[in-house]
Amino acid sequence: MSAHSTCIPASSVAAKFRKLGWLVRAVGKHVCPNCQVSDRNHNPNPQEGVMAPPLSLKDRLEQPKAQPAKEPAKAERSIAAKSAIPLLYMALDEGYDRAGQDYKPGYSDERIAKETGLAVEFVRARRESDFGPIRDPKAVALIGGLNDLGGLAIEFRALSARVESKLNELRALALKN
Structure with missing residues (x-):
């Protein structure tokens, strides 16, 4: 296996040096942080308003890409x-x-x-x-009341039938006398 089998992309190297304070240029020599300070000391008033030349495709590719925002770590249960x-x-x-x-x-x-x-x-x-939700206590009471009403209605019909039967017996007796 050769020493060059794992090549690091130029954009990664450029990004690393930029983080260390170097001025990385697409063309020409790169400038270390110390030399940048001495350049500023020799030329304290650089020309203002001079626009930088547009970036070439190569320069754009070498610029570090923005990393996606990391999601906050989920809270782990103890x-x-x-x-x-x-x-x-x-x-x-x-x-x-x-x-x-x-x-x-x-x-x-x-x-x-x-x-x-x-x-x-x-x-x-x-x-x-x-397991399911808890029923509303008011709803449970109403349902219980409805069940009670249903039972009462059945009892009412039975009693009503008995009363009707007794009335028919009384009518029959009244007609005989």
């Missing part, structure tokens, strides 16, 4: 939080009634959060996504 997640699922299995969509008496997101050491918001989010 080891304690990772070990608390199985406890969360065991507590939810024990305390949450999936069919009734509500906690069993004495259980709540707050209680499970306290027992597992997890945040209440985290417990709530996991319960909602994996």
Whole structure:
């Protein structure tokens, strides 16, 4: 394997030297930081308003490319939080009634959060996504009331039929007398 088997692109070398303070030119000699300072000392008033010559394609290619912004690192869960997640699922299995969509008496997101050491918001989010939402207590009461009304309606019809039967018996007796 030869010494030149891993060539570094010229643009990378130019970018590295620019970061170190060098004036990297496409044509001519490059200027080190010390020489740039001495040039400024010898010529303290450089001509103002002189435009730089337009960059050639080669110069543009040698300029360092802007790096994409790095995404902030995602927050890693602590080891304690990772070990608390199985406890969360065991507590939810024990305390949450999936069919009734509500906690069993004495259980709540707050209680499970306290027992597992997890945040209440985290417990709530996991319960909602994996076990289902809690029904609104008012809706549960209304549904229970509707069920009661349905039962009462059946009883009312039965009683109404009995009353109608007794009235028919009375009418029959009245016609005989």
